[in-house]
Amino acid sequence: MKTGSRQGLIPILTALAALTCAASRIGSLTPVTAVPLEAAGTSCADLRTMALGAGHIDTVQVVEAGAFTPPGARGGSASPYAKLPGFCRVAATLTPSADSDIKIEVWLPATGWNNKLQAVGNGGWAGTISYGALASAVSKGYAAVSTDTGHTGDGASFALGHPEKFIDYAYRSEHEMTVTAKAIIERFYGGAPRLSYFNGCSTGGRQALIEASRFPNDFDGIIAGAAANPKAHLDAWRIQMAQAMFASQESAVPPAKQEVLYKAVVAACDAIDGATDGLIENPTQCHFDPGTLQCRAGDDPSCLTAAQVKTVRAIMAPPKNRQTGETIFPTYQPGTEWGWTRLLGGPNPYDTAVDQYKYVVFSDPNWNWRTFDLEKDTAAGDRAGHGVLAAVNPDLTAFAQHGGKLLTYHGFSDNSIAPEASINFYKSAIVATRAAAASPDWLRLFMVPGMGHCIGGPGPDSFDMVPALEAWVERGTPPQQVLASKILDGRITRTRPLCPFPQQARYKGTGSLDEAANFSCAAAPR
Numbered sequence: 001m002k003t004g005s006r007q008g009l010i011p012i013l014t015a016l017a018a019l020t021c022a023a024s025r026i027g028s029l030t031p032v033t034a035v036p037l038e039a040a041g042t043s044c045a046d047l048r049t050m051a052l053g054a055g056h057i058d059t060v061q062v063v064e065a066g067a068f069t070p071p072g073a074r075g076g077s078a079s080p081y082a083k084l085p086g087f088c089r090v091a092a093t094l095t096p097s098a099d100s101d102i103k104i105e106v107w108l109p110a111t112g113w114n115n116k117l118q119a120v121g122n123g124g125w126a127g128t129i130s131y132g133a134l135a136s137a138v139s140k141g142y143a144a145v146s147t148d149t150g151h152t153g154d155g156a157s158f159a160l161g162h163p164e165k166f167i168d169y170a171y172r173s174e175h176e177m178t179v180t181a182k183a184i185i186e187r188f189y190g191g192a193p194r195l196s197y198f199n200g201c202s203t204g205g206r207q208a209l210i211e212a213s214r215f216p217n218d219f220d221g222i223i224a225g226a227a228a229n230p231k232a233h234l235d236a237w238r239i240q241m242a243q244a245m246f247a248s249q250e251s252a253v254p255p256a257k258q259e260v261l262y263k264a265v266v267a268a269c270d271a272i273d274g275a276t277d278g279l280i281e282n283p284t285q286c287h288f289d290p291g292t293l294q295c296r297a298g299d300d301p302s303c304l305t306a307a308q309v310k311t312v313r314a315i316m317a318p319p320k321n322r323q324t325g326e327t328i329f330p331t332y333q334p335g336t337e338w339g340w341t342r343l344l345g346g347p348n349p350y351d352t353a354v355d356q357y358k359y360v361v362f363s364d365p366n367w368n369w370r371t372f373d374l375e376k377d378t379a380a381g382d383r384a385g386h387g388v389l390a391a392v393n394p395d396l397t398a399f400a401q402h403g404g405k406l407l408t409y410h411g412f413s414d415n416s417i418a419p420e421a422s423i424n425f426y427k428s429a430i431v432a433t434r435a436a437a438a439s440p441d442w443l444r445l446f447m448v449p450g451m452g453h454c455i456g457g458p459g460p461d462s463f464d465m466v467p468a469l470e471a472w473v474e475r476g477t478p479p480q481q482v483l484a485s486k487i488l489d490g491r492i493t494r495t496r497p498l499c500p501f502p503q504q505a506r507y508k509g510t511g512s513l514d515e516a517a518n519f520s521c522a523a524a525p526r
Helices: 012-026 045-049 131-138 163-189 203-214 231-245 255-273 306-316 351-361 374-387 397-401 420-432 466-475
Strands: 055-063 087-094 102-109 116-120 143-147 195-201 221-225 405-411 443-448 482-488 491-498 503-507 519-523
Touching (some): 087 163, 102 131, 102 163, 116 163, 195 203, 195 466, 203 221, 203 405, 231 306, 405 420, 420 443, 491 503, 491 519
Parallel strands (some): 116 195
Antiparallel strands (some): 055 087, 087 102, 503 519
């Protein structure tokens, strides 16, 4: 599975259920203003003739309620788009450079527009429109926009010999789509959006941070989940772990033993937070020695060989520069072992990571990941494309001073992007950013116990950050907590409050461990 967008992964009905739960915790939202199609500035069909500064409109389509089917998919009553309201669908191509071919889609609700824009992010190397995320936004009354970032396909071969396309992927496509979407909205409805939001996870999280950094006036509020940042360091960590895991047949830890390891870690650290519930609330407080699982004699499915213990220790330790001691990227948190197969399923590293160094850093389709040198090649990764995809600058002063609000989140059991990366960015941004004196509160981070990459994992992973961001931007109410649910077979089995970092959910001592009401946000125990 590629690194994905949270919005594209959650079914529409689940997203709406999470919206209802979250809204109940923060109060009623700004009322939706009905904007009937006949009262719009122009008709959907007339948008075909709209001139764009650098690009052109490709197609315009009136989509009736429940009638949308994404390319290559089948419709029907079981489709997550079956309850989607009617909208005007605009597809366009943007060409900010001679080698650009950026596809975007703008979806404009036929009725009930809330006077706002929501731009949605991508996953992995993008290469496709995020249809699920567009539908989720439109179902809430937003006009929405998505881009394929300037290429098709889910790999990075597009970057080979095409520096302008790489720039489009790295940052330019999101800004160009946003400017164009605002112009189309103004033409269609007869007025610009009152507020603009960005919502993305993984690559979409990195896109969100880049928008706040490079184009601080594009959005009033931004949601950045599990940001893939800094990209070269992230992929260096992924390849370095694979080198340890697949160094030899003896070093490999099979999935069954990864499950044994996971259960041992949870048994050792579950109770640290005061609630023995199968969930490690704050894994940074968990210190587990895999040597306790070493086989006493020979090999056995219930234990680790000496070589496997060495591998696990290498994976559990963040990669560091051997000359400077500097951490290159964080690593998995304890309690993520259930999902190691995402990056370490073998026999090769995660293809997204290999593509980074193969096509972007070394421009060599035949590059062999086994030759990867942690210090030398990570430095080369930082220089690739003249720093186009370098670490996002944590100085977000311009964004904060224009009143922008940044809401970030990351699963503590993320099995694709080490969660401490978001903690590190949060801490750096707090120090580097000079917020306006009139509005000093501009950034929140929510760590999600037991959640994998943007979604999934053993913990409550269904939530909606949009209502929390709306309340913050539109009513000046910073989010104090967000309700998360675990949904299995369409049924909510557990709820838990997500708390603003560095707080964590603490059990009150009585009541069900599966009910959020029995937890409160408090400082982490020392």
